[in-house]
Amino acid sequence: MFHPENKLRTSWDFFVLAVTVFGAIVIPLSVVFDLSSSPAAGAVLWIIPAVFIADILVQFNTGFYRLGKTVTGRSSIALRYLKSWFVLDLLAAIPLGLIISLFVPAPATVLLLISLNPLLKLIHSGTTLYRIGGTRINPAILRLVLLVFWILLVAHLVSCGWILISGNPENLESVPLYIRAFYWTITTLTTIGYGDITPTGSVQTVFVIFIELLGAAMYGMIIGNIANLIAHIDVAKSQYKDKLDKINAFLNYRDIPHDLKRKINDYYSYLWESRRGYDESAVIEDLPIALKTTVALQINREIIEKVPLFQTAGEDLIREIVLNLTPVVFTPGDTIVTAGEVGFQMYFISQGSVDVLSADEQTVYATLTAGQFFGEIALLLSMPRTATIRAREYCDLYRLDKENFDRVIQRYPDFAERINELAEKRKAEIEAIQKTKESELKESDIPEEIGEIQIEYTGGAASLRWDWVRDLRHYEVMRKNPDTGKWMYIERNALEPSITDPEPETDRPTVYRIRAIKTSGPGAWSNPVAIEPAPEEEEPQE
Numbered sequence: 001m002f003h004p005e006n007k008l009r010t011s012w013d014f015f016v017l018a019v020t021v022f023g024a025i026v027i028p029l030s031v032v033f034d035l036s037s038s039p040a041a042g043a044v045l046w047i048i049p050a051v052f053i054a055d056i057l058v059q060f061n062t063g064f065y066r067l068g069k070t071v072t073g074r075s076s077i078a079l080r081y082l083k084s085w086f087v088l089d090l091l092a093a094i095p096l097g098l099i100i101s102l103f104v105p106a107p108a109t110v111l112l113l114i115s116l117n118p119l120l121k122l123i124h125s126g127t128t129l130y131r132i133g134g135t136r137i138n139p140a141i142l143r144l145v146l147l148v149f150w151i152l153l154v155a156h157l158v159s160c161g162w163i164l165i166s167g168n169p170e171n172l173e174s175v176p177l178y179i180r181a182f183y184w185t186i187t188t189l190t191t192i193g194y195g196d197i198t199p200t201g202s203v204q205t206v207f208v209i210f211i212e213l214l215g216a217a218m219y220g221m222i223i224g225n226i227a228n229l230i231a232h233i234d235v236a237k238s239q240y241k242d243k244l245d246k247i248n249a250f251l252n253y254r255d256i257p258h259d260l261k262r263k264i265n266d267y268y269s270y271l272w273e274s275r276r277g278y279d280e281s282a283v284i285e286d287l288p289i290a291l292k293t294t295v296a297l298q299i300n301r302e303i304i305e306k307v308p309l310f311q312t313a314g315e316d317l318i319r320e321i322v323l324n325l326t327p328v329v330f331t332p333g334d335t336i337v338t339a340g341e342v343g344f345q346m347y348f349i350s351q352g353s354v355d356v357l358s359a360d361e362q363t364v365y366a367t368l369t370a371g372q373f374f375g376e377i378a379l380l381l382s383m384p385r386t387a388t389i390r391a392r393e394y395c396d397l398y399r400l401d402k403e404n405f406d407r408v409i410q411r412y413p414d415f416a417e418r419i420n421e422l423a424e425k426r427k428a429e430i431e432a433i434q435k436t437k438e439s440e441l442k443e444s445d446i447p448e449e450i451g452e453i454q455i456e457y458t459g460g461a462a463s464l465r466w467d468w469v470r471d472l473r474h475y476e477v478m479r480k481n482p483d484t485g486k487w488m489y490i491e492r493n494a495l496e497p498s499i500t501d502p503e504p505e506t507d508r509p510t511v512y513r514i515r516a517i518k519t520s521g522p523g524a525w526s527n528p529v530a531i532e533p534a535p536e537e538e539e540p541q542e
């Protein structure tokens with residue numbers, strides 16, 4: 001008992017198909033040129049029905065599919081075969097022509113008609129061809145091959161018929177005779193009809209009328225079919241072209257600027273190059289869940305292999321994630337995620353690279369490439385997006401929505417932990433970068449030189465305070481001698497921006513100046529500042 005998908009069984013089908021085609025060519029020739037008289041040709045003609053009978057036996061021993069199950073019960077198989085192709089196969093397998101010619105010398109024309117019964121097998125050869133090649137070869141190409149085959153077969157039969165009817169008036173050898181007849185057939189069938197070979201007598205004329213009618217009918221059918229078939233050889237491409245034509249017509253109608261038009265066209269050619277224009281998730285949408293998972297695993301194999309996070313994950317987890325991944329494309333410069341917004345998706349990069357930017361887009365925190373992912377922080381920690389993500393080039397991403405992400409995280413704590421670790425690390429990185437930036441910013445708020453100086457008396461001493469200076473080593477403070485007008489140091493190494501002068505002038509204003517000694521060298525002296533003498537302290541009254 002053969003399984004319907006058995007390799008040997010498929011090879012047998014192919015063999016029977018080849019024998020059928022061979023028979024369809026050789027049997028008419030054998031009648032026209034009386035080949036059965038040669039022993040070799042005669043033997044070949046007997047082999048054909050032998051193969052057909054063997055095929056009937058094989059058919060009785062081959063299981064079949066019913067409602068997705070393989071049926072192997074003998075009675076069911078027999079019943080099914082008897083109800084379907086058995087009669088046709090049996091009629092094709094009886095070598096009627098050979099048997100009759102053994103006993104009665106029938107006229108060639110009658111014999112030709114009787115001998116053609118093996119051609120009945122051709123009726124389901126198309127089905128066999130589809131079964132063998134349907135999943136491997138483009139169906140449109142198969143249909144085209146079948147169409148051409150039928151046309152040639154009809155032409156062959158008509159040629160043989162024409163030789164029988166018109167005889168061999170020019171006394172040609174077999175091959176030139178056949179070629180001439182074939183030439184006549186093609187010119188007649190294609191309605192070219194040069195008229196160099198014309199019928200004589202009523203039988204030939206009626207035959208020609210019939211063939212001409214057949215030719216006219218076939219011509220129309222062929223033209224219609226071939227145009228249609230060629231258009232469908234690449235279904236995806238013709239659909240894609242249609243879509244692009246429609247879009248371009250619309251863009252022209254709405255006067256869309258040229259640059260934008262080019263961007264849209266570039267996007268579609270990227271879609272075509274990267275996935276033949278198919279929307280993968282829509283294609284598998286209608287499949288039952290088990291089949292969908294298998295196909296999704298197959299389609300998304302590349303991304304699963306690329307993402308290191310998945311490599312240690314179990315089968316179940318991968319199945320769950322893969323089923324919920326939606327492919328999305330971003331064009332160069334697109335903002336995929338905006339800092340500060342609420343996040344509902346995370347993304348895995350399959351192709352291309354993205355920049356992770358600060359909210360003001362001034363700092364690039366990182367550049368992520370194929371196999372990496374982003375957008376997990378907002379989902380995990382329920383916080384606004386920590387960064388903006390921008391596509392550097394065309395990016396093929398896979399999107400995982402929050403509800404699926406949450407489900408996965410709940411069911412697979414190990415996976416959750418690993419994602420969490422990375423999220424925390426990334427968050428810490430961003431915080432560290434932000435802190436450094438903040439302190440750099442503070443640094444830049446600090447002035448280069450000493451600005452305003454505040455002076456006041458505190459208990460007879462003058463205390464001076466001023467602002468910090470950038471890149472400081474220490475400060476130097478000088479006081480002016482009111483008698484000589486010379487400056488004198490009162491402090492050469494102040495580490496803080498304040499000092500106290502215990503001996504200011506008591507009867508005249510005291511004048512000070514300060515400078516910072518910086519890592520790069522001494523800064524400029526400040527403008528001199530003066531403080532009036534301290535008011536006399538009133539004696540406390542007894």
Ligand code: CMP
Pocket residue numbers: 337343356365366368373374375376377378379384385386387388389426427429430
């Ligand atoms: P989320 O905060 O949801 O959105 C912005 C994403 O940028 C964030 O999740 C992370 O996935 C990603 N991200 C943040 N910081 C870094 C970083 N330092 N390196 C790589 N990716 C980061």
